Amino acid sequence: MKIKKVFNNNVVLTEDVNQVEMVVMGRGLSFQKKVGDSIDTERIEKTFVMPSESFANKLSELLDEIPYEIMSLSKDIIDLATKELQTELNESLYLSLADHIHFALTRLHEGLSIKNALMWEVQKFYKEEYRVARKALDLIEARTKVRLPEDETASIALHLFNARQDSAGMEETMEMTNIVNDVTTIVKYHYGIDFEEESMNYSRFITHLRYFAYRMLRGELNDDHQDALYEQVKSQYPKAYACTEKVQAYLNKQYKMEMTKEELTYFMIHIHRVSYREKSE
Template sequence: MKIRKIFNNNVILLTDDNGNEMIVMGKGIGYNKHNSDVIDFSQVEKKFVVEKATSDKLMSLIGEIPTEHLELSNEIIEYAEQQLALKFSDNIYITLTDHISFALRRFPEGIIVKNALLWEIKKFYAAEYEVALNALHIIEQKTGIKLPEDEAGSIALHFVNAQQRGQDMKQTYQMTKIVNDLANIVKYHFGIKLDESSINYSRFLTHLRYFAYRILHDELIPEERDSLYDHVKHKYPESYACARKIRNYLEINYEKKTTNEEMVYFMIHIHRVTNREHDLAEE
């Protein structure tokens, strides 16, 4: 592959004969090089093989921010993927890099943005949040800037967002709000404090997260001919009453109609997470 554009000594854009592009990073990889030169891949430390739309946006971003911010973001992404044992969508290289760079540039100006969903993020995305807290330590070590805890919440949401097919951040915020509101409906309907350390609570949160994603993307479980809806409704009448409140909430606030099949899963999870005798029997 040949050099198409040199951003600096450490970041360059390559292209092959078919027009496919790759952004590569490596210490001194662009030193004394020129456009159309062939690169030595033994010097490549990191490569971004991304779709053209993402590549264009990333190139534009690289031209606007310090290279150190790109390298810092890349280090954090690699660390997060390792700790969370997953692969993020390419879009995170744009969104997280842009966010971190902006946060670092506005901090000396005293501009600190509060994260309105910090409590919910800490509660519902505990693993991502813990990694994000460590990301703040990485940032401090590299830049000397100690960003506030609110930034850990924002970084955690970027990790969550990058697991959901690279959806936009607005939908990730919506998902978090939906999960929080539905959990509160269950808690207040039964007038109990849910055991957040239980395996049933963990299962319930996982179900809520996937459900919130499905409802925002109109991918609800379809109706089935041999549905268990009537059977489960009569077996768990209190869970059914609670699930109806959830159905009403979604219709009023999001104009989304919940299928009976989704209601079946809600009733089962609600029963599990609120029935203490059932929990004790499983332990």
């Protein structure tokens, strides 16, 4: 493997035998080396494929500010998350997570504490990501001897969830979380119930809400004009219909958005199911 670009003494751009570009990391890997020199593969500690040239440029900028130890730590957290969540994560997470961890450690060192306003919602709605984020905090503490505040668990969990979405931005992810929280609150007070958050039914309801909010914010809602099914469900579940009308009013007021009959039908079915089982139990 030959060096195509030197980022710093520990990180270089190279390519494999199939001419696929990749970044390789290792302490002192490129010390006193230049473009065209060979790499000692035994010193490589981390490897990942380059998704784009812009990614390489952003990485280069980040490496000027962030220590190698934090970059390596971030890669290990991403590897852990990929295994625990059993999914591929967007490569951009490598940049955003390293930047976030470095900034969080810097803030803590300077005595600055920033609360995560979505702490409760993230813990409630993104349980798997939150669980992995707790492990990430443990790993950060083990490597840096610094325990980040508990609010950072929610922040890291949001980064993980964001990386699971098809190029969704962090701002969009946070907006999705607010929508899910507000809609569940509407349902909760409409029926006067507390949800059993560990139940499969509640999990299905939250999953539907998350993907509905995701599609809504991107303008991807479709209507198959299932008028007959809509009228049938509306007649069969009048209380779920009334609740869905409240959700529609909220979305219209906050986002100037009208749900399609298809979405209204799905909402009535999900709301009836989650409320009926909660009442029964």
